[in-house]
Amino acid sequence: MRRLRSFSAIIGIIAAGLALPINADDINEEAWRFQLTPYVxxxxxxxxxxxxxxxxxxxxxxxxxxxxxxxxxxxxxxxxARQDRLVLFGDISWASLSQASTLPFGIVANSKLRQRFITAAAGYQVMTTPTQQLDLLAGARAWQIDTDINIPALGIDVAKTKQWVDPIVAARLRSLWAPNWSTLLHADIGGLDMSKKNTWQVVATLNYQFSDTLYLSGGYRHLSVKRDETDSLIDIEMGGPIAGITWRF
Incomplete structure (x- = not known):
């Protein structure tokens, strides 16, 4: 619970930007605006x-x-995707890992892990100034984790799939610091049971604008997931640098 309280403090720091004035002239009320960012x-x-x-x-x-x-x-x-103050957000993550290890007496064990999670949220741009924009959103993160364990010498071949959906709330603060330089801070938290089933993440990036449609980003992402059930346990922290290219249209 300590890390969740610390995370809630981050949400509060972002929301403090609400004290800044709103400049409605910066919003195009008619056109949809889109951006896609493949990243590593x-x-x-x-x-x-x-x-x-x-x-x-x-x-x-x-x-x-x-x-x-x-x-x-x-x-x-x-x-x-954006229209006026309406904001739609999505994120797709997929990774597949395989590993072969040797057990006692030279027995070979093969394992494979496939992890997929999709985040979808909708919300509202609650604050905009010439240099800052703040979005508040709500949505869900859907998970699927497939585990395969194969030990040929022992005749063991087990496959298990875990699927679940966590509701989330999120805040996204974008700040312009120079004509071509900006930062993005994204934070979200969710789950059905904060003590046993929860998820949260923080993403911070520094972005450079090459043109009206192209941006280069680099930063850090940290994601936590906890799922404590009678038949399984997942309590994992994942974190590291990210780099991506954004196309706006």
């Missing part, structure tokens, strides 16, 4: 996992470089 997330991870009921809980801590050795593929993209 160089995340490490740490935490506890119990993939099956009655299985031991495994604590893990891996850097991005060690994860890269086992990576089969990954895809990340985020996007927004």
């Amino acid at each position: 997330w160089m995340a490490g991870l740490a935490g506890d996992v119990r993939p099956l009921e009655n299985a031991p809980t495994v604590s893990t801590s891996r850097s991005f470089s060690s994860i890269l050795d086992d990576l089969d593929g990954a895809f990340f993209m985020t996007g927004t």
